[in-house]
Amino acid sequence: MLLKLYPDNPNHREFRQIVDILKNGGIIIYPTDTVYAIGCDINNTKAVQRIAKLKGTTADKGNFSLICNNLSTLSEYAKVDNTTFKMMKKNLPGAFTFILQASSNVPKLFKSKKKTVGIRVPNHFIPLRIVEELGNPILTTSIHDPDEVVEYTTDPELINEKYNKQVDLIIDGGYGNNTASTIVDCSTDSFEIIRPGIGELIL
Incomplete structure (x- = not known):
C-alpha cells in the first residue's frame, strides 16, 4: 500500500493508521532527511526479523539503527557522557547516525550481544511524528539500490514497484536524497566520522 503524506497537510488519522500497522508487526518504508528507509516497531521481534531477512542478514x-524523535529517551538505549550528549544536541535533529555504547536494553531488542547502537533523530516531520505517535523508537535501515551508480533509491513510485509485496506500507513523502547520513562513532574516547554523508558535524 502506498500512502502519500505532505508536510503542509499532515493528517492525524493517517499517522494513526501507520502506528497501527507498526504495532501489529508491520514493516514500513518511509522518507527521512537523507534516503528512504525501512522501519518497524523495535519492540516487535518478528518485525525486526522480517527486516533483517529483507536485508539478507539476521537481527x-x-x-540497524534506532530512530528517536528527541534525546529524552536516549539513556534507555545508549550510554552517553555529557560531552557526547552536548555534541549530539548541537547536531540534532539532523542527517547523522551516532554510534554509541549500547545500554542493557539493546541486546534484548536484537537477541544479540550488541555492544553499540546507532541513534538517529532525523530532521524530517514524518519519522519524528511516527515515533511520537508510537511512543518508542523505530528500528531503521536504509534502502540500497542494486544499481551501483545510484546507491540509494529516491523515487517513491519506483520503491513501491520493487517493495510493495515485501512490506506492509510505503509512505510517499516526495523524492528522497541520494546521499546517506554521516555516521559518527562516539563509542570510544573520540568522535570519529566513519562514513561521510549529508551532515556536517558541529563540535
Missing part, C-alpha cells in the same frame, strides 16, 4: 548481525 543479531545486521547494522
